[in-house]
Amino acid sequence: MSSALITPAAPEVLAQYEPVIGLEVHVQLATRSKIFCGCPTSFGAPPNTNVCPVCLGLPGALPVLNRQAVELAIRAALALNCRIRPRSR
Structure with a gap:
């Protein structure tokens, strides 16, 4: 069994990098309809009742x-206090 030797990076090499840390946050917003279609978000509805072609990802259905x-x-x-991009592509 062999183990790789790890050489620590020199401080001048590390100084060339800027750490950038981002967070991805998932939340449930209190809206009456889903984010990409007009289907309701009512809790407790029977299965497959709050769906449409957009929800199902059917071809030609535009959100x-x-x-x-x-x-x-x-x-x-x-x-x-987050930074918000004025435009998203």
């Missing part, structure tokens, strides 16, 4: 962004 979800997400980001 429409839920404005309220975006506004709530922006408010949360501002409250947490």
Whole structure:
């Protein structure tokens, strides 16, 4: 059994790097409809009743962004002092 030798990086090499740390946060927003379609988010509905072609990812079904979800997400980001990109591609 062999073990690899790890040589520590020199301080001048480490100084060339800038650590960037990001967080990916998943939350449930209190909206009446889903984020990419108009289907309701009612809890306790029978299975497969709150779905549409967009939810199912069917070909040709185009999503429409839920404005309220975006506004709530922006408010949360501002409250947490996050940087928000003015444009997303």
